[in-house]
Amino acid sequence: MKTLAPLALALTVSMPAFAQENGSSTVGGGFANVAPALEAYTNITIIGDLWQRKGLTPRDRSIVTVSAMIARGHTANLAAELERALANGVTAVEISEIVTHLAFYAGLGTAQMTAPIVEDVFAAHNVSAADLPGLDVDYLKQDAESEATRVQSVAGLLGDAAPSLAEFTTDPLFSEIWLRPGLAPRDRSLVTVTSLIALGQTAQLAGHLNRALQNGLTGEEAGEVVAHLAFYTGWPTGFSAGPVVREVLQSRSE
Amino acid sequence: MKTLAPLALALTVSMPAFAQENGSSTVGGGFANVAPALEAYTNITIIGDLWQRKGLTPRDRSIVTVSAMIARGHTANLAAELERALANGVTAVEISEIVTHLAFYAGLGTAQMTAPIVEDVFAAHNVSAADLPGLDVDYLKQDAESEATRVQSVAGLLGDAAPSLAEFTTDPLFSEIWLRPGLAPRDRSLVTVTSLIALGQTAQLAGHLNRALQNGLTGEEAGEVVAHLAFYTGWPTGFSAGPVVREVLQSRSE
Amino acid sequence: MKTLAPLALALTVSMPAFAQENGSSTVGGGFANVAPALEAYTNITIIGDLWQRKGLTPRDRSIVTVSAMIARGHTANLAAELERALANGVTAVEISEIVTHLAFYAGLGTAQMTAPIVEDVFAAHNVSAADLPGLDVDYLKQDAESEATRVQSVAGLLGDAAPSLAEFTTDPLFSEIWLRPGLAPRDRSLVTVTSLIALGQTAQLAGHLNRALQNGLTGEEAGEVVAHLAFYTGWPTGFSAGPVVREVLQSRSE
Numbered sequence: 147m148k149t150l151a152p153l154a155l156a157l158t159v160s161m162p163a164f165a166q167e168n169g170s171s172t173v174g175g176g177f178a179n180v181a182p183a184l185e186a187y188t189n190i191t192i193i194g195d196l197w198q199r200k201g202l203t204p205r206d207r208s209i210v211t212v213s214a215m216i217a218r219g220h221t222a223n224l225a226a227e228l229e230r231a232l233a234n235g236v237t238a239v240e241i242s243e244i245v246t247h248l249a250f251y252a253g254l255g256t257a258q259m260t261a262p263i264v265e266d267v268f269a270a271h272n273v274s275a276a277d278l279p280g281l282d283v284d285y286l287k288q289d290a291e292s293e294a295t296r297v298q299s300v301a302g303l304l305g306d307a308a309p310s311l312a313e314f315t316t317d318p319l320f321s322e323i324w325l326r327p328g329l330a331p332r333d334r335s336l337v338t339v340t341s342l343i344a345l346g347q348t349a350q351l352a353g354h355l356n357r358a359l360q361n362g363l364t365g366e367e368a369g370e371v372v373a374h375l376a377f378y379t380g381w382p383t384g385f386s387a388g389p390v391v392r393e394v395l396q397s398r399s400e
Numbered sequence: 401m402k403t404l405a406p407l408a409l410a411l412t413v414s415m416p417a418f419a420q421e422n423g424s425s426t427v428g429g430g431f432a433n434v435a436p437a438l439e440a441y442t443n444i445t446i447i448g449d450l451w452q453r454k455g456l457t458p459r460d461r462s463i464v465t466v467s468a469m470i471a472r473g474h475t476a477n478l479a480a481e482l483e484r485a486l487a488n489g490v491t492a493v494e495i496s497e498i499v500t501h502l503a504f505y506a507g508l509g510t511a512q513m514t515a516p517i518v519e520d521v522f523a524a525h526n527v528s529a530a531d532l533p534g535l536d537v538d539y540l541k542q543d544a545e546s547e548a549t550r551v552q553s554v555a556g557l558l559g560d561a562a563p564s565l566a567e568f569t570t571d572p573l574f575s576e577i578w579l580r581p582g583l584a585p586r587d588r589s590l591v592t593v594t595s596l597i598a599l600g601q602t603a604q605l606a607g608h609l610n611r612a613l614q615n616g617l618t619g620e621e622a623g624e625v626v627a628h629l630a631f632y633t634g635w636p637t638g639f640s641a642g643p644v645v646r647e648v649l650q651s652r653s654e
Numbered sequence: 655m656k657t658l659a660p661l662a663l664a665l666t667v668s669m670p671a672f673a674q675e676n677g678s679s680t681v682g683g684g685f686a687n688v689a690p691a692l693e694a695y696t697n698i699t700i701i702g703d704l705w706q707r708k709g710l711t712p713r714d715r716s717i718v719t720v721s722a723m724i725a726r727g728h729t730a731n732l733a734a735e736l737e738r739a740l741a742n743g744v745t746a747v748e749i750s751e752i753v754t755h756l757a758f759y760a761g762l763g764t765a766q767m768t769a770p771i772v773e774d775v776f777a778a779h780n781v782s783a784a785d786l787p788g789l790d791v792d793y794l795k796q797d798a799e800s801e802a803t804r805v806q807s808v809a810g811l812l813g814d815a816a817p818s819l820a821e822f823t824t825d826p827l828f829s830e831i832w833l834r835p836g837l838a839p840r841d842r843s844l845v846t847v848t849s850l851i852a853l854g855q856t857a858q859l860a861g862h863l864n865r866a867l868q869n870g871l872t873g874e875e876a877g878e879v880v881a882h883l884a885f886y887t888g889w890p891t892g893f894s895a896g897p898v899v900r901e902v903l904q905s906r907s908e
Binding site: 219242243245246249250251252253254255256257258259261262264265268269274275278279280281283303304305307308309310311314315318319326341342345346347349350 | 429430431432433434435436437438440441442445446450453455468469472473474475476477600602619622623624626627630631632633634635636637638639640642643645646649650
């Protein structure tokens with residue numbers, strides 16, 4: 147890529163849509179006066195290459211980026227990424243469901259850290275509580291066989307050591323949260339897998355990758371999520387997840 | 401729980417003590433304009449069910465919640481949770497000791513992120529430096545046998561690869577911090593176990609769970625801590641900790 | 655250390671350089687009204703003992719401390735630690751390279767959280783974009799044999815599960831970032847190892863420790879990094895890293 151150096155300025159200048167200011171943050175860098183090289187890599191490598199790759203749609207990349215920032219409590223550029231998500235076709239209802247889903251998978255604490263920023267972006271788009279789903283929704287139908295397998299797996303993991311956790315996992319997590327219609331199961335899996343990779347929680351990754359593939363995520367997309375997150379949450383998170391993706395895909399092709 | 405939807409509004413309205421404003425944060429949600437469903441789950445499932453469960457006292461739940469927020473650097477609702485902790489019988493001296501203990505177990509960096517919020521809450525309650533313990537305290541008596549076992553375990557783990565770490569672990573960590581009288585050993589263990597689960601540090605969890613059980617935490621309480629933290633720091637942190645609790649309880653009953 | 659209690663006040667008073675105010679933060683505590691004991695431990699044990707130990711120079715300790723704070727998103731005392739780093743001989747160019755390096759190893763999200771603070775410190779020292787390296791630098795020469803081994807190792811880990819990740823790891827990560835001349839390979843390794851320990855990413859630690867030792871970090875320094883980080887990012891991060899350091903040093907001496 148060393149020969150691309152002259153391109154850096156050109157790209158930066160020619161990408162007003164990508165580099166647009168959003169309050170004090172941009173979807174690109176903000177590194178111009180801190181690390182000009184990083185500013186260039188953000189524009190050339192991340193925006194100009196990674197985001198353009200065919201393996202994952204811009205909408206999916208926005209779901210992954212926003213979910214990673216919420217899961218890790220990275221508030222700095224979240225507003226700009228929420229704007230990009232809306233521009234990429236993620237709806238306000240889906241963002242609302244992502245926040246709820248991540249409150250369970252990354253913790254209420256992370257949801258509390260990021261909710262005010264989501265609220266501001268919603269307000270700027272005239273989205274209010276009345277536009278967002280509460281508890282009164284038409285839940286998707288639960289797959290009884292898959293649910294029975296899950297309950298058995300939880301029993302094997304926990305025994306009777308944490309009965310409240312087993313209970314809350316059944317209700318509301320799998321009997322309500324996963325069945326809410328505002329976010330498709332495939333996207334809900336994408337959010338879950340993103341959170342696990344972003345937080346380095348590899349112990350739960352294989353199980354949720356299998357669920358994601360059953361819910362319609364492709365193997366190619368899973369691999370591209372890993373590359374995308376290497377940039378946003380660090381190379382080691384990508385390299386901890388990559389081998390798990392390889393093993394899951396391998397075991398399913400056998 | 402689907403039938404409970406109508407209860408959501410009622411509970412929200414009838415729980416002024418829980419939902420009271422504290423500056424810009426509340427112990428409940430703050431999700432009304434972001435994710436009405438999450439607001440309802442916070443009020444119904446977390447406040448209305450989890451916090452009411454008998455397996456762990458409200459005082460213990462406050463110690464766990466505050467410790468998790470400090471360990472994870474979740475500052476958003478920390479002030480409200482510190483107020484709830486004081487209301488639930490956790491003293492200012494105990495909170496001060498929790499901060500010091502977590503500076504060692506979750507790092508000085510996390511203590512620095514959260515100290516200003518603790519300071520503001522203390523100021524609002526007229527708690528000043530003079531009310532809080534320094535180094536001049538009557539240390540608890542160290543159990544010589546348990547300490548010898550610990551030193552041997554550290555030597556096995558580190559060899560001579562990190563002599564300063566071995567030294568600081570002996571003094572001040574185990575010869576002073578763990579023996580400070582402002583927080584009972586059982587509560588100090590509760591804080592330690594909480595931090596390990598909240599940060600996904602399962603490698604050290606079995607050892608500290610055994611110490612916690614020796615210090616008076618019950619197995620039932622340990623399981624309920626896991627369920628409580630699943631909500632506050634994410635389901636995967638609960639499911640990484642649950643099997644460790646199961647194994648430790650099993651090995652002690654054999 | 656119990657006999658050192660009277661020394662606490664003396665040290666605090668006699669260390670104006672260490673305890674100097676920097677905006678609202680100090681390199682020491684800020685715990686006086688929250689946890690007087692922790693304030694004393696910060697001054698006596700961390701500043702008065704740890705930072706004075708011969709196993710790691712003050713410059714290295716500053717690189718480790720600043721890198722840990724950036725990697726963990728600990729913004730509270732980062733400005734003060736950047737000032738100390740500059741005073742300890744870390745240059746603005748090196749700090750800029752540390753930010754870029756950590757954008758890859760701890761994620762763009764963490765770099766975005768901390769960049770505004772670096773920018774403010776740079777501005778106070780009249781460091782602007784023109785003083786900092788962009789893409790147009792004289793790259794160090796890559797070691798072909800070591801690079802071939804790395805490529806093979808990545809192929810073994812990822813198979814063809816994440817082709818974009820394998821590609822970006824080759825270019826730009828190892829063909830550009832690691833070869834940028836603004837930060838010596840030994841210091842770049844120090845930053846990488848620090849980030850891995852600080853974030854508990856032990857799976858990648860052995861590989862990068864071996865690279866660090868090849869790049870000139872000594873085994874004694876590695877052990878002292880572990881002790882230093884135990885204080886800044888928590889005891890469990892030290893105790894997860896310590897055994898890996900022991901094993902790597904052992905395998906290299908065989």
